[in-house]
Amino acid sequence: MKLKTFLSLTLTAVFLSSCAVIRPGEVGVKQRLGKLSNEPVEEGFRFYNPITTTYLRVLVRTNNVEQTLLLPSKEGLTIVSEVSVLYNIDKNEAPNIIRDIGKNFERDVLINTLRSSSTNISAKYFAKDMHSLKRSEIEESIKVDMNELLVSKGFDIQAVLLKSINLPSRLSSAIEDKLRAEQQIEELEFLVQREEKEANRKRAEAKGIRDSQAIINEGLSPMLIQFQSIEAFRELSRSPNAKIIITDGKAPVMLNTN
Numbered sequence: 001m002k003l004k005t006f007l008s009l010t011l012t013a014v015f016l017s018s019c020a021v022i023r024p025g026e027v028g029v030k031q032r033l034g035k036l037s038n039e040p041v042e043e044g045f046r047f048y049n050p051i052t053t054t055y056l057r058v059l060v061r062t063n064n065v066e067q068t069l070l071l072p073s074k075e076g077l078t079i080v081s082e083v084s085v086l087y088n089i090d091k092n093e094a095p096n097i098i099r100d101i102g103k104n105f106e107r108d109v110l111i112n113t114l115r116s117s118s119t120n121i122s123a124k125y126f127a128k129d130m131h132s133l134k135r136s137e138i139e140e141s142i143k144v145d146m147n148e149l150l151v152s153k154g155f156d157i158q159a160v161l162l163k164s165i166n167l168p169s170r171l172s173s174a175i176e177d178k179l180r181a182e183q184q185i186e187e188l189e190f191l192v193q194r195e196e197k198e199a200n201r202k203r204a205e206a207k208g209i210r211d212s213q214a215i216i217n218e219g220l221s222p223m224l225i226q227f228q229s230i231e232a233f234r235e236l237s238r239s240p241n242a243k244i245i246i247t248d249g250k251a252p253v254m255l256n257t258n
Helices: 002-017 091-100 105-122 127-131 134-153 169-219 222-237
Strands: 019-022 026-032 044-047 053-059 063-072 078-089 155-166 243-247 252-256
Touching: 019 026, 026 091, 053 091, 063 105, 078 091, 078 105, 078 127, 091 134, 105 134, 105 155, 127 134, 127 155, 134 155
Parallel strands: none
Antiparallel strands: 019 044, 026 053, 063 078, 078 155, 243 252
16 A cells, blocks of 8 residues: 555656646746747646756746836935835747746846936936926836836837935925925915906996996987976876976976975
């Protein structure tokens, strides 16, 4: 029984050591007697001779690398920033990457390129730009610069993200003061515009009243005034109350004696 158990365990170990599993999002690069195959191996089970052959796995799905970098600014300040890079690898180039760069391609090439590109690009901008709308412009410039260096090697840089930016304390305070001042200016400009609109409204209202009065005055002819006076006298004659009416024949002035 012990011999059978030993043989079973030995066969199982040999079987497992002779089987490679290429997972989704990976390709395998077959290495036989030290020589790399030129064709990548897709996901699935692969059997091989563990004495002469092995499989090197390479991630080809979108991967994320994060680094904390010291970035120089145009005015000579040093900015601490956490930078994230999203990238993937052309699966057909996986054998060439392993052959030309090695298994540590992320550390040896990608991260070093990120450091170089980030330093070169950030030095063209002022520190305050990293906290403004130019932040996305800086990210895009780093991405373009990295792709120019790495696309021929089989890398595709999808995005570069400046996730956190720590400015010197004095500069941060100065930027905050400037933002507050700009906000106050915008509030004052809003108040001025509101007052100007209110003044325009009042001018329009006054003009409307003036024009209305002019139209009424034009319509009040002497004949119309006399006619309205006659109508007023007629209404007064129907009233049972005692009244004193003083008139010059044109416009009555009524005094109520009650």
